[in-house]
Amino acid sequence: MARDPHDKPIAALVAPDILELLEASPGDIAAETEELHPADLAAVAEMIPRESVKALLAALPKERAADVLEYLDEELRTEVLEEIPTEQAAELVSQMTPDDRTDVLEEIDEQVAEDIVSELSAEAREETERLLKFEPDTAGGLMTTEFVSVSGEITVDQALDAVRSLARSGRKEAMYAIYATDREGRLAGVLSLRELLAAQPGAKISDIAWTEVASVTPNADRKEVADTTAKYDLIAVPVVSESGHLMGVVTVDDVIDALQDEQTEDIQKLGGLEALDEPYTSMTFWGMIRKRAVWLCLLFIGELLTASAMQHYEDELRRALVLSLFIPLIVSSGGNSGSQATSLIIRAMALGELKLRDWWRVAMRELPTGLMLGAILGTLGVARVLLWQMTGFWDYGPHYLLLSITVGVAVLGVVTFGSLIGSMLPFALRRFGLDPASASAPFVATLVDVTGLVIYFFVALMLLSGTLL
């Protein structure tokens, strides 16, 4: 892993002046940083006192202040918006694109958000209220309503003029894809800005646009939006209503953010906790406990079955205490192989490499894989027992050979079972309409722990009856 670019966000750009800059007045900061990307100016803002942040935003041109606000840390942005006068907040968010405006308003106190919305112009208010109705993680919640759509009847030249005048208007339409509509206003084609620039000036848009448009519905979740973008290499995904009308577009920068969020959720679920939905660093203590305790408690209750299983075999343990020595080793081998299989399958499903119907094919693949992995580990297990016995490290008694075979066969069985259950669990979850990513490593380990004990004692009873048992 190379250095994290976040380690020196500003240093790379304005290094020697940064300390000086932090000492300057908000007005001077605004003047000195005209060329700075708003993301970097936001990073500067995060280093100065909160009161100065407000002064800085006031000192910047409105549009730039809105840009900086958008790149601020969620926590700081929320604080600032909740503390500045409602009119000033409304002025700032009205400079944002509709999708960013909605995102920002969704984070802050509901009453404050309502107050700010009521200060917006009628048009912006209506649009914002409409967008706020969509779930934030859906195409509708991610889309912006400022895009370029032209009638298919006009010419390339007319379309280019329209694009140029939109660009000059200062509004921030997503304009690298130009959408063509038919006479009823339905989405009928798409053209990249490059294609528009390359086209013959007199050609009719409907003649040169691509009529097969990859699109999503407003209720499509962010994963579908990301998948569509990745599949077709899009820079904007059109969001189309059931009637075929273009409602908005999700731009690629929001797709990247959505992809990161989705992946954060998948990793957290795989680790065996509820998705945090906010950065680790900004979670409260009790929020963190809640997100983690629920799954831990459920897993613990599942693990209680191991105590019951052990009780069931207490007689065997009493007769051959030596069996207990290998319990953690054997059950954890199953958990580890199960975690591997689960993470492989969850990711292959997320990437669309595996569908529900592939479950049998996967099972028929994991079975030999698990047997082979189990044979390798089982051999290690046999070797361990024999080695300790031969070198005199430990005396496993007269039946050490049978014991070593018991350990080996149990490992073989548990690893095979772990690989199978770990690979099938995501399919089972999806089958029942649940998120396959909920098949966490700890969940699989817990399942395998209980069954691992049963397998171990079953093998022991088979092989050791009449000798140790």
Added chain:
Amino acid sequence: MARDPHDKPIAALVAPDILELLEASPGDIAAETEELHPADLAAVAEMIPRESVKALLAALPKERAADVLEYLDEELRTEVLEEIPTEQAAELVSQMTPDDRTDVLEEIDEQVAEDIVSELSAEAREETERLLKFEPDTAGGLMTTEFVSVSGEITVDQALDAVRSLARSGRKEAMYAIYATDREGRLAGVLSLRELLAAQPGAKISDIAWTEVASVTPNADRKEVADTTAKYDLIAVPVVSESGHLMGVVTVDDVIDALQDEQTEDIQKLGGLEALDEPYTSMTFWGMIRKRAVWLCLLFIGELLTASAMQHYEDELRRALVLSLFIPLIVSSGGNSGSQATSLIIRAMALGELKLRDWWRVAMRELPTGLMLGAILGTLGVARVLLWQMTGFWDYGPHYLLLSITVGVAVLGVVTFGSLIGSMLPFALRRFGLDPASASAPFVATLVDVTGLVIYFFVALMLLSGTLL
């Protein structure tokens, strides 16, 4: 999780005709699918016999055939390229953008790739050979060398003309960002195509371009490229040499692919195996065993320590066999809390929310979190023992109360320890220059299993000496 769009890639677009289409001759397929996105045509190609794929590619216009080839499954694409005549292959890849061409050539047999490269035009050959020298996962390996760069001295109108004529040339430059160079040819500014369209026709480029350009070095890894793109909401990241010259740009579609690959790697590592580097479905049996067996064996060898720990406490177990009943429960609680902490920290590090220097802050946060989670689970553990005892399900003997407290305190200790070690391991790995994502859930579970046993027996010796022990 909503439906996977990959479940019906073509159905959505040409549903009723698809079966008919699959029966048609390659020439007819080519003619019938003119409006289809190349990604969808590639999906059609994946359903027809391999010989027909070759015929289909031959029947398509060269540029379109190259597009389709690019969207084909890696496996199928490799087979096709290795089987068709070298000249035809060279013609196809010469239609691709330099970055895609390099990607494709890197996948196929080295000798075949060399033959194909030698058939390219001198210019394309030189460029391809230069790009092939970069590691595939670095900015240099991801970048295309076809971008729009203009002298800062020219006017907006002149730049727009240059862009239009480039667009008309049919080459596929990344053109939504226009780079301005100074007199020495070094990168001096950037302008989006939107800004260029909005600018005054007579303005000088160097006067209106942004002079602070976010860029990466050719050796930057894909994660850094993705982070820079996400941070600045870019649609292309310029790759700049040490001397300040623009060498190429990484376009956002490749950034998305890189992000997905990086994510796949992180999830597979978290699951406790080596990154596959290719789809689950196309791995060979032995390739899969290799990727999984190494870590499983290492973990198994680590787990062997549990057997040694158990041997160490055999005397205690003999005196109080009842202690063995709770061993799987206690050690797995630690593993589960450790997996949670690890996945949280790994992700927060990947997102740049946590840096190496934050380790102490995280430790001071995980300590109380672990104690609280441990207290909750410990209480459950105490309740379990008391409940079974009271209801007569099981008789833990006269010292059941002390035993229940032993279980509770051990769970408290193990969960706290698990949370701490799980959160600190990624920091430790990064500290020693390793990838924090290698701190897999099974790795943490193994670490915690061994120490969990020690904690359990330590607590037992403290609390039960003189009674059970």
